[in-house]
Amino acid sequence: MGLDLFLSTFENRIDKKGRLSVPASYRTVLERSAAPLYVYKSLTLPCLEGCGPARISQIVDAIDEIDALSEDAITLQTILSSAQEMRMDPEGRMSLPPDFVSFANLDDQAIFAGIGRSFQIWHPDSYRRREAQSRSRAQTGGLPKLNLGRPRNGSSTGNSNGPNNDGDV
Numbered sequence: 001m002g003l004d005l006f007l008s009t010f011e012n013r014i015d016k017k018g019r020l021s022v023p024a025s026y027r028t029v030l031e032r033s034a035a036p037l038y039v040y041k042s043l044t045l046p047c048l049e050g051c052g053p054a055r056i057s058q059i060v061d062a063i064d065e066i067d068a069l070s071e072d073a074i075t076l077q078t079i080l081s082s083a084q085e086m087r088m089d090p091e092g093r094m095s096l097p098p099d100f101v102s103f104a105n106l107d108d109q110a111i112f113a114g115i116g117r118s119f120q121i122w123h124p125d126s127y128r129r130r131e132a133q134s135r136s137r138a139q140t141g142g143l144p145k146l147n148l149g150r151p152r153n154g155s156s157t158g159n160s161n162g163p164n165n166d167g168d169v
Contacts, residue, residue, distance in 0.1 A: 004029040006050075006114035011124060014108055018101060019093040023112050026050075026119060027092050037094065039121070040083035041103045043075065046126055048096075048104050051118035056083065 010023040022037065030037055035052035042049050063076050086094040096106070104110075104123060111127040113120045122130075138144075 004032055005116050006119040007116075008114050009127075010112045012110055012112065014096070014101075014106060014110055015093075018096050018098070019089070020096055020110055020121075021091065021093050022088060024092065026112065026114070027088070037086045037088065038083050039086050039094070039096075039100065040079050041100065042120065043079060045120070045130075046104060046123070048100055048121040049118055050086075050112075050121060055118050056080070 012021045014020045039050045111122045111124050
């Protein structure tokens with residue numbers, strides 16, 4: 001079974017009651033694992049972030065691995081304190097709390113941007129500005145270094161035949 005990821009970008013309308021349709025492909029990711037949807041305020045960006053319980057568990061695990069009284073732990077705890085489990089209605093809509101709408105400066109439209117194991121919810125203008133900045137930075141400053149193909153535990157495949165297979169791009 002493959003890894004379910006949140007991918008692609010979708011723009012959806014927010015109705016007068018603050019309901020926002022979750023993209024069908026995102027709902028499918030959550031349904032396959034029978035997982036609830038969590039949404040929280042981003043720590044570093046003017047958007048909301050959404051994920052399943054596996055990502056929330058990773059955040060909890062990261063907090064458990066550091067000094068519980070450290071500034072880093074307190075910063076990560078901020079994610080958890082703003083996280084809310086979102087219930088979807090039969091049409092796949094979730095109701096965003098007013099403080100979430102305000103935090104992300106949302107009005108009648110929102111963009112869902114899949115980023116792998118989680119996704120972001122943006123005001124369309126803010127998302128498009130950020131996307132343009134990222135593409136410009138990639139064109140003028142080069143691409144970030146990617147390490148593709150390496151096992152997660154950091155071990156090497158040991159294969160010395162053929163092209164460089166260390167995964168660096």
